[in-house]
Amino acid sequence: MDAPHTRTATRSPLQTAARITGIVFLLVGVLGFIPGITSNVDQMTFAGHQSDAMLLGIFEVSILHNIVHLLFGIAGLAMSRSWTGARNFLVGGGIVYLLLWLYGLIVPHDSSANFVPLNTADNWLHLLLGLGMVGLGTALARRHTTGSRY
Template structure:
């Protein structure tokens, strides 16, 4: 399994889980940040500004990663698309903050850190897993 495939599998599972727990009101801790709109709005685990739309986006991103992780080309495309999208969210989040898209997609400082880290790892997975002869993360057979 190439690095991009492992990336799609792991990040797909993590983002799917984050999307699910974003719909659980007991995990929305802390004071609702001003500018966050929509039902199920709050601070996920007391850190990340979320609402139903943000959680739905995480569900879709996670499901997409799990759907493509068995295909090398699709996994590379997923890693590249995720890298571009999350780098863009990082930049737009710095500019607009919690009022991004009218508060529909709230972004706070914790989100910015998560987004730039995700983008950097996604780009790394994309470039490390070349179309031909990429780095295979399976264990090499032991010499006998």
């Protein structure tokens, strides 16, 4: 009797980083709907700065904001299946978060243009996420490229 074939998938550190990032985004998206972890869930709106729901009592969230986190997490998991996809998710997603940080700095928090919604804590988090994702994506991609030459 033949032993069952087991497929061992090896992920690069880049793919692992993208996968973990995707899982974190999924977790944040789910937590944004859970009372107790998110305060004022009953005051959450679909979008806009009028949403008074606060994830961890710090980050302003809305239904749209949570859905975006969930979709970003799904994208991270899907794209982490390949090295190129993982790099594109981390670097491209990081750039999106840096643009979102700039948007949060430019748009007044009480403006109707603040449809996500964003507050000061969100802005700082988006800056850190953007820098972290771009940094991981470029550093781990560079390590793979230089490592494969030898």
